[in-house]
Amino acid sequence: MSTARRASYGAMTATGIALALVLTGCTTPTSTPDATETAAAGGDLVIGVTSDPDTLFPWKATQFQAVNVLQNLYGTLTEFDADLNVVPGLAESWDVSEDGLTVTFTLRKGVTFADGSTFGAEDVKFSLDAIAAEATAAVARSSLASVAAVEATDEHTVTLTLKAPDAALPANLAVINMAMLSSDDTEEALNTTPNGTGPFVLDARKPSQSITLAKNDEYWGDTALLDTVEFRVIPDESSIVSAMQSGNVQFAVFNDPLVAQTAEGANVTVATTPQLSYHALQLNAARGGALADVNVRLAMQCAIDRQEVLDTAALGEGEVTGPITSPAYKSDPDARPCATKDLDKAAEYLKKAGMADGVTINAIVSQGEYATSVNEAQNLKAQLADAKINLELEVLESGAFVDRWIAADFEAAVALNGGRPDPDGMYGRYFTSTGNLNKVAGYSSPELDALFAQGRESSDPAERKKIYAEISENLEDNAAWIWLFTSYTYTATASTVDGYVPMANGSLQFLRTTSIK
Template sequence: MSTARRASYGALTATGLALALVITGCSSPSPTPDADSGSAGGDLVLGVTSDPDTLFPWKATQFQAVNVLQNLYGTLTEFDEELNVVPGLAESWDVSEDGLTVTLNLREGVSFADGSTFGSEDVKFSLDAIKDEATAAVAASSLASVASVEATDETTVTLTLSAPDAALPANLAVVNMAMLSSDDTEEALNATPNGTGPFILEDRTPSQSITLAKNDEYWGDTALLDTVEFRVIPDESSIVSAMQSGNVQLAVFDDPLVAQTAEAANVTIEATPQLSYHALQLNATRGDLTDVNVRLAMQCAIDRQQVLETAALGEGEVTGPITSPAYKSDPDSRPCAERDLDKAAEYLDAAGKSDGVTINTIVSQGEYATSVNEAQNLKAQLAEANITLELEVLESGAFVDRWIAADFDAAVALNGGRPDPDGMYGRYFTSTGNLNQVAGYSSPELDELFAEGRQSADPEERKAIYEQVSDHLEDNAAWIWLFTSYSYTATTSDVEGYTPMANGSLQYLRTASIK
């Protein structure tokens, strides 16, 4: 690929990012592009391989759904291009000296897509509902430290915390924390989204396309594009053909081989390293996987570099659990940093499973391109250790349903990473985490470590804590972390102003335009 990889992590120094995440007062303006607002225009078609499985932001886990929703909804804080936490719907926030009271100062003049005014009652409604177990919000655990929410006045919200929470600003920036109108319901929003984002829903044809139009009442700089159509085209190779014929102007590929074939006179490719990670998730509550020795045997039987080379042409790097740049895990700090079939056999023998085990494994087809190749390579490698993966390949929506219900022994998964490790894993690997059922593993030691990580404001202390988290996850083979890779953003020559991000966000569609 002729284009150089974009160093998206470059500005994320360990100290700089950690300090950005500590709860402190903040009054800098929200990031907006240097653009003559509304001066451009045009209709952009973005090729995607599957339709969003939900339009309700609090429950969105599918990448395609998240990519659409983050352009329709607003959050209290946001990430900028370098993944620093910056103001969003909260234009500033203040924290008490003991760290137990956070005062959010809301942006004025913000309205929802239906024209109603955004205010403190909507923030209270949203945060209380996300915390409510009955809502089944996927980011509920990110508000574990929030004891109460008070709408102090029309533009002020006061959060009372049970303990200081250094991860809270970053956790508030994800679309699963979108601010909703207190008048809306899940059923209504799945039909007609009603957000405060730079775009509004214009049209949807299920399984074919979803079209967004610029929101002229957006509180920030108005989007330059008139519309963005997410057009469903079942496979990445077909999207390439659509781009080369001029029917699609932008796409984000997972498969480097497809990206290479896309590059042409009218299409350029920008490769961006991602925080998202590929893993073989193991459900330690099911069958043979309840025995740590079986899980460790699987861990030792896998050559991660081989998986990377098979699935992604070696475009990426072997990873440990934490991909956040300031807290990045050392992939060599794990049992069997290199493949060791003898050690795998020893672990199986210790489990009393010398004759082998069979693990039923779900695989998503359609959400990302490398999944089936990963699964086939893992199956072949583990077979050499007398471990059989029985693969069940599912379309994206069915996979997500099974995944959320924890209805699997193992899952070949691509999970989104975050700049802060608490938001990344606190909801998975703590005993009260709302996705702990999906993770299939927790321990008192992890509960304590995550609590310490949230409460510490010292970057070096937090780094040491999350190193212990990473080691514990690896030593117990909670999952088998494989590799991180790149996203390949393909744009035709008439697209300007779009910025890919290391967290996979498409938020900078708001700054894109067509020549």
């Protein structure tokens, strides 16, 4: 992919993002692309995807395909604009007390759910209380760790009382796992019939074939221009390219740069967008066995040439990364034991672990959720073999992988994880002892618990940057996971598609501004 065609996601400066995420009052209107007067309303867009959503319940969605659908059906209190600044969503403003311990949200009036019922403060209280409840098993529960109480002050006002100041809270509230649901709904009902406040509503679903959304004429913001958006399941990215070339599909997001190159032509353009998401070999030390020994994990880290993984799996389209990809807090990719491949050092670590003759590690791999997974896994296997580390691969379809991953039923996992503008939301739920995904992460420590608490409580961008650098160092020095690289998404659109804005967090939220010419 030529450098000239790489489209950045906006002016995401480190200082700008840091300041945007500090917990302060906000009354700025939501920043979205302007719908031009000449944009044509109406039309049906078909998006090619490789997997069917594994859930329609936003509080438990981790699969990228599910998140992409749900972002267009549900609303959150805050949102990200095109440059990943935090802006108002269902809350039109919020105010913070001087001590940082009280946050008051003023809700938009006239907002309704898809079933016609009115959105209000009781729905916010219900949603936040339920997300925070351990029994719900919400994947973003830890993002509300600082919240002591939620009060529906009146119909359009919600007051959060915090245990400590939380600079990450506005950004954490903007992800779809924090969607606001009706207090009358249940998980069982919503998995069949979503009931959100988003720009689209569910129109039809054919399991394993397609899911179709229709524009929500009662949406509180600008009404979507498209009549319908169909997410059509097509087994692999190359088949999606064929469907685009024949005119049956008008939109797709590819992970494989080679596929993206074949897609571009007279009637299809491709926008290349750097992503906050990161590729990693996740190591579940808490499971026991060989990975419980830090020396084994460090041996694996030293045996891997991350640039080789990137070159093999993604044609070098991306960057070697450390743990944190958030622009204001980005990790130094060389700040780790064995910044480059060192087989002698790997052998030393295995000897310290008493495994000089080698070790076998089982790893799960997803097939279908993103295109480069199997190639990554095979390259990792080949490299680790040079260090007498046998990586046994178990390739699973997307839904089965997610189920095993959520249950922490793995020794190692070849994974693509979504990044976030704020590192607390990115990692607080994984690497703190009380994090609701700590079982998946397989690693925590008292030192990390203290550092994450400091990162949330500070509103000073420079201080937060220092804290998250220490967190990154801790994770790397203990080889909690092996961070590999960040890459790009390649958004392919037919020449008839206009107004779509790709984002660095992978969100498809700007389908609301997309039109068919």
